[in-house]
Amino acid sequence: MKKRLVVIGNGMAGARMVEEILKRDCGAYEIVMFGAEPYGNYNRILLSNVLNQTQAPDAIFLNTLDWYVENNITLHTGVKVTHIDRNEKKVYGLKLAEGDVPYTTGISDASGADFISVSYDEVIIATGARPFVPRIRGSDFPGVFLFRTIDDCDLIADYAKNCRKASVIGGGLLGLEAARGLMTHDLEVSVIEAADQLMPSQLDTEAAKILERAMGAMGLRVLTKTLISQIVQKNGKVARMVFRDGGVLETDLVVISAGIVPITEVAQKSGLKVNRGILCDDRMRTSDPDIYAVGECVEHRGVTYGLVDPIWQQVNVLADILTGVNPDAVYLGSKTGTKLKVMGVDLTSMGEKETEETDDEILVYRDPNRGVYKKLIVRDDKIHGAILLGDTELSDPLMRLFMNEKPLPENRGEILFGAVDGTRLFDAADLPDTAQICNCNGICKGDILTAIEEKKCSSVAAIGTETKAGQGCGSCRGSIAQIISSVVGEVGYDAGEHYYVPGVPLEKSQLVREIRSQGLKSVSGVLEKLGEGKEDPTTKTGLASLLKTLWPKVYEDERDARFINDRVHANIQKDGTFSVVPRIVAGVTTPEELLRIAEAAVKYKAKMVKFTGGQRIDLLGIKKEDLPDIWKDIGLPSGHAYTKAFRTVKSCVGTDFCRFGLGDAISLAKQVELRFQGVEAPHKVKMAVTGCPRNCAEAYVKDVGVVAIEGGRWEIYIGGAAGSTIRKGDLLCTVESHEEVLKYTGRFLEYYRQHAKYLERTYGFVERMGIDLLKGILIEDSLGICAGLEEKMQEAVDAYKDPWQEAEDPVYPFQFEGPQLIEVLQEAENNG
Amino acid sequence: MNKIIRINLGPVEGIPMGQGHCFRIEGEDIAVFRGRDGSISAIENTCPHLKGPLAEGIIGDGKVVCPLHGHRFDLKTGKGSETPECVRTFEASLENGTIFIAYTPESAENVHC
Numbered sequence: 001m002k003k004r005l006v007v008i009g010n011g012m013a014g015a016r017m018v019e020e021i022l023k024r025d026c027g028a029y030e031i032v033m034f035g036a037e038p039y040g041n042y043n044r045i046l047l048s049n050v051l052n053q054t055q056a057p058d059a060i061f062l063n064t065l066d067w068y069v070e071n072n073i074t075l076h077t078g079v080k081v082t083h084i085d086r087n088e089k090k091v092y093g094l095k096l097a098e099g100d101v102p103y104t105t106g107i108s109d110a111s112g113a114d115f116i117s118v119s120y121d122e123v124i125i126a127t128g129a130r131p132f133v134p135r136i137r138g139s140d141f142p143g144v145f146l147f148r149t150i151d152d153c154d155l156i157a158d159y160a161k162n163c164r165k166a167s168v169i170g171g172g173l174l175g176l177e178a179a180r181g182l183m184t185h186d187l188e189v190s191v192i193e194a195a196d197q198l199m200p201s202q203l204d205t206e207a208a209k210i211l212e213r214a215m216g217a218m219g220l221r222v223l224t225k226t227l228i229s230q231i232v233q234k235n236g237k238v239a240r241m242v243f244r245d246g247g248v249l250e251t252d253l254v255v256i257s258a259g260i261v262p263i264t265e266v267a268q269k270s271g272l273k274v275n276r277g278i279l280c281d282d283r284m285r286t287s288d289p290d291i292y293a294v295g296e297c298v299e300h301r302g303v304t305y306g307l308v309d310p311i312w313q314q315v316n317v318l319a320d321i322l323t324g325v326n327p328d329a330v331y332l333g334s335k336t337g338t339k340l341k342v343m344g345v346d347l348t349s350m351g352e353k354e355t356e357e358t359d360d361e362i363l364v365y366r367d368p369n370r371g372v373y374k375k376l377i378v379r380d381d382k383i384h385g386a387i388l389l390g391d392t393e394l395s396d397p398l399m400r401l402f403m404n405e406k407p408l409p410e411n412r413g414e415i416l417f418g419a420v421d422g423t424r425l426f427d428a429a430d431l432p433d434t435a436q437i438c439n440c441n442g443i444c445k446g447d448i449l450t451a452i453e454e455k456k457c458s459s460v461a462a463i464g465t466e467t468k469a470g471q472g473c474g475s476c477r478g479s480i481a482q483i484i485s486s487v488v489g490e491v492g493y494d495a496g497e498h499y500y501v502p503g504v505p506l507e508k509s510q511l512v513r514e515i516r517s518q519g520l521k522s523v524s525g526v527l528e529k530l531g532e533g534k535e536d537p538t539t540k541t542g543l544a545s546l547l548k549t550l551w552p553k554v555y556e557d558e559r560d561a562r563f564i565n566d567r568v569h570a571n572i573q574k575d576g577t578f579s580v581v582p583r584i585v586a587g588v589t590t591p592e593e594l595l596r597i598a599e600a601a602v603k604y605k606a607k608m609v610k611f612t613g614g615q616r617i618d619l620l621g622i623k624k625e626d627l628p629d630i631w632k633d634i635g636l637p638s639g640h641a642y643t644k645a646f647r648t649v650k651s652c653v654g655t656d657f658c659r660f661g662l663g664d665a666i667s668l669a670k671q672v673e674l675r676f677q678g679v680e681a682p683h684k685v686k687m688a689v690t691g692c693p694r695n696c697a698e699a700y701v702k703d704v705g706v707v708a709i710e711g712g713r714w715e716i717y718i719g720g721a722a723g724s725t726i727r728k729g730d731l732l733c734t735v736e737s738h739e740e741v742l743k744y745t746g747r748f749l750e751y752y753r754q755h756a757k758y759l760e761r762t763y764g765f766v767e768r769m770g771i772d773l774l775k776g777i778l779i780e781d782s783l784g785i786c787a788g789l790e791e792k793m794q795e796a797v798d799a800y801k802d803p804w805q806e807a808e809d810p811v812y813p814f815q816f817e818g819p820q821l822i823e824v825l826q827e828a829e830n831n832g
Numbered sequence: 833m834n835k836i837i838r839i840n841l842g843p844v845e846g847i848p849m850g851q852g853h854c855f856r857i858e859g860e861d862i863a864v865f866r867g868r869d870g871s872i873s874a875i876e877n878t879c880p881h882l883k884g885p886l887a888e889g890i891i892g893d894g895k896v897v898c899p900l901h902g903h904r905f906d907l908k909t910g911k912g913s914e915t916p917e918c919v920r921t922f923e924a925s926l927e928n929g930t931i932f933i934a935y936t937p938e939s940a941e942n943v944h945c
């Protein structure tokens with residue numbers, strides 16, 4: 001008969017434990033699991049995304065209930081184990097009532113309830129940890145929450161609907177993620193930290209200051225060195241917090257995120273040795289040889305962990321031992337590094353944040369203008385600690401050098417800035433099989449190789465389905481692609497991934513990084529170096545747009561990567577003819593221009609002449625071969641009614657003629673349009689400038705809308721829409737002058753160009769980023785990138801060339817030709 | 833069997849790299865594509881959906897995407913992404929830098945998809 005293994009706790013450690021055992025030997029045990037939460041297993045790390053509403057709760061499940069059935073695992077969901085009878089060799093559990101919090105110390109009413117008992121041969125305890133609740137009066141009032149489970153996220157989101165202000169107690173990693181998440185629920189959020197800085201365990205004071213500024217710029221209020229004396233309620237709900245120094249903070253909702261405590265009651269009641277956590281030896285064995293423990297509930301060599309990485313290592317060791325794959329495996333402790341998962345803030349920290357040793361090398365790089373801070377502590381030629389803030393491009397290779405204790409290159413500059421000649425600090429293909437590639441899910445290179453070789457996985461997504469690699473924060477996907485291509489030469493294609501374009505297995509930031517570091521300037525070049533081996537059509541247009549943004553002047557324009565409209569600078573119609581929309585700046589034209597347009601319409605037999613919704617004139621039904629001539633005859637530049645680019649600026653008459661005009665809308669609109677015309681973007685960008693809040697030019701519903709207000713000032717709205725989606729733009733800022741309008745508009749457009757997904761309009765982008773974050777970045781320059789944004793925008797503006805000039809000089813043969821007539825007679829029948 | 837006519841379409845440079853070009857042969861429009869991998873393919877130009885000009889489409893992965901509504905057609909077999917749509921295909925070859933296609937007049941039943 002098979003031995004029976006009982007696993008207590010169905011969280012990240014428990015479920016992974018079972019998976020690893022099954023992977024090694026699926027017949028080793030009969031498995032019974034207890035989980036206090038009423039679900040299968042989900043990725044707790046991603047709760048931050050659930051709270052900030054970028055992921056749906058059901059998107060973070062790792063093992064659904066079906067998985068347990070398919071693998072013959074008996075899972076008792078919603079059942080909390082109370083104790084283990086070690087004489088009888090039985091585990092006892094009680095069903096929780098609906099609404100019971102799985103991680104509280106007690107069970108609501110154990111008396112009279114029926115125990116579920118299961119006898120065992122071996123037990124693994126994986127009960128995890130619970131949030132630490134500091135002794136604060138009022139911490140049990142309605143409106144005070146903890147942040148540990150999917151249900152917590154639900155409760156918080158639900159309660160937030162009726163709140164305006166929220167506060168988070170604790171300025172650590174989780175506290176900041178919680179705070180950022182709360183902001184997406186339209187709340188004014190404050191973070192209260194007792195220490196004199198944010199993230200005291202991971203950051204030195206200098207980095208913490210920069211971080212505090214970045215968080216502040218997002219609209220988050222940060223109170224450090226602040227001790228809470230009590231939480232006060234009013235009408236049965238949280239109303240405010242009182243501080244030790246007498247200060248008061250109004251708040252409708254509180255989330256406590258002040259650290260974690262290992263859950264050890266089961267072990268304690270069962271007579272196992274417990275200190276801060278359940279004591280385990282290097283084989284993950286507790287003081288009872290038949291009972292093991294893994295995860296956050298464990299104390300190993302005096303250390304408890306609060307990250308998944310060490311847990312995966314513990315789980316692997318124990319799985320090796322239990323299945324006999326490597327009975328001598330030992331766990332010797334882990335090195336840890338963390339990454340802050342807050343949108344708009346790049347922060348990675350590993351190892352020690354400070355050193356007293358005089359023999360240690362300390363390298364620091366500061367670029368306060370860009371909000372960049374990098375610090376590296378080197379001991380014995382290896383990374384002893386590192387902080388990367390504002391620029392985490394190298395966090396992945398550095399983390400690997402750190403975890404694997406690899407000696408560093410002699411030129412230390414390479415470690416902070418990447419190898420100067422562009423070669424990679426670390427190529428995943430050169431790593432040993434035991435190297436961990438996916439740090440979120442603890443997947444080693446060997447696992448990926450097995451998936452490639454045995455399961456024939458040839459795409460990053462397929463590897464993810466098979467091994468879970470790349471399914472956490474996603475930062476290792478580039479490495480996975482490298483490994484695949486080193487084995488099979490070609491990386492497979494998988495639609496429906498969150499890549500910038502389907503044919504290149506990278507998210508936008510990673511793709512941009514690779515394109516820059518490898519100096520790729522053409523679509524075919526990117527496809528060759530980074531693509532999945534196929535020349536996927538939808539990929540080509542997205543790449544063309546991105547490359548033009550990245551290299552405005554030196555981009556190698558391959559026209560086959562462009563949609564027909566962008567090859568011939570006109571909109572294709574249903575009958576294969578084209579439409580011609582000349583630029584009519586700010587909607588203002590002259591009789592002479594109108595005459596030329598009218599004559600051209602007659603001469604080239606326009607099928608219709610129409611005023612567009614964008615305040616200009618459309619000549620429809622023009623033949624492709626007539627395009628160059630009609631453009632020359634009209635003598636106006638292209639209106640870009642076709643490209644994913646900056647298009648029009650609508651305007652009203654403003655102070656020129658209107659009796660209500662508060663600002664000179666026409667002249668500002670002209671300035672804006674002439675500056676940004678034709679600049680490539682992830683999607684089209686339309687603007688309006690309107691002379692007063694009556695808003696005749698519809699500025700509130702434009703990608704960028706400028707509204708004149710009393711006092712000679714202008715309001716700039718971003719992310720408005722009135723197409724398939726209707727959205728009023730968010731107020732970015734109010735300024736005094738035309739120059740400032742150009743400046744902030746330029747910053748926003750450049751930031752949008754750099755960070756939006758392909759085909760994401762500003763209404764989606766602004767909504768996704770949040771206006772507070774954008775204000776911080778673009779107005780207060782929280783990340784110190786504004787000078788860079790302005791410079792890049794200037795480059796794009798300088799590189800602009802009216803595409804209709806190609807009328808004089810086509811860029812390829814037959815660019816403006818219709819079908820080419822072929823005479824058949826003389827060539828016929830020589831190959832009948 | 834209908835007769836096959838071998839037709840010289842001129843130098844390969846006439847078609848820009850990675851693009852298509854439309855040739856009108858005996859009143860029929862044929863789209864010829866020059867792939868970046870060096871391949872030459874020829875299919876009927878007119879999209880069976882709503883007559884979109886396929887020569888103006890973007891190619892890649894052995895397929896062309898119609899510029900009007902995005903239906904895709906395999907350049908070798910003519911098979912469309914929306915069954916039962918398909919287009920005629922012609923054998924095309926490159927000899928010393930010159931494109932030749934084996935043309936069969938429209939009446940011929942060589943649609944094989």
Ligand code: SRM
Binds near residue numbers: 616647723
């Ligand atoms: C010509 C024009 C209609 C008109 O006669 O007024 C027009 C014509 C088209 N619009 Fe538009 N839109 C026109 C003004 C608008 C406006 C009003 C405006 O610009 O102030 C809007 C609402 C604002 C906006 O952009 O959201 C508008 C929202 C759309 C949308 C919905 C976009 C969205 O995400 O909500 C599409 C579809 C798309 O982009 O995917 C679209 C797509 C199209 C396309 C390009 C459809 C296509 O892919 O072929 C149409 C091209 C027709 C052609 O062959 O020329 N058109 N379209 C207008 C040209 C304006 C110009 O001078 O550049």
Ligand SMILES: Cc1cc2nc3c(=O)[nH]c(=O)nc-3n(C[C@H](O)[C@H](O)[C@H](O)COP(=O)(O)OP(=O)(O)OC[C@H]3O[C@@H](n4cnc5c(N)ncnc54)[C@H](O)[C@@H]3O)c2cc1C
Binds near residue numbers: 036048126
């Ligand atoms: C919001 C958030 C973000 C995080 N982000 C990161 C990150 O970016 N990187 C990182 O490395 N780590 C992160 N972590 C930490 C990571 O989630 C934990 O380290 C990990 O979940 C610990 O796994 P575990 O199995 O030990 O505990 P858990 O995942 O908590 O699983 C324990 C399970 O056991 C159940 N249980 C407890 N007692 C009993 C009992 N008596 N009977 C039955 N079941 C019981 C619990 O209900 C729970 O479901 C984050 C955590 C949170 C909450």
Ligand code: SF4
């Ligand atoms: S609303 Fe725009 S996209 Fe729709 S038919 Fe009219 S012009 Fe075309």
Ligand code: FES
Binds near residue numbers: 879880882883899900
């Ligand atoms: S005409 Fe080709 S897809 Fe509609």
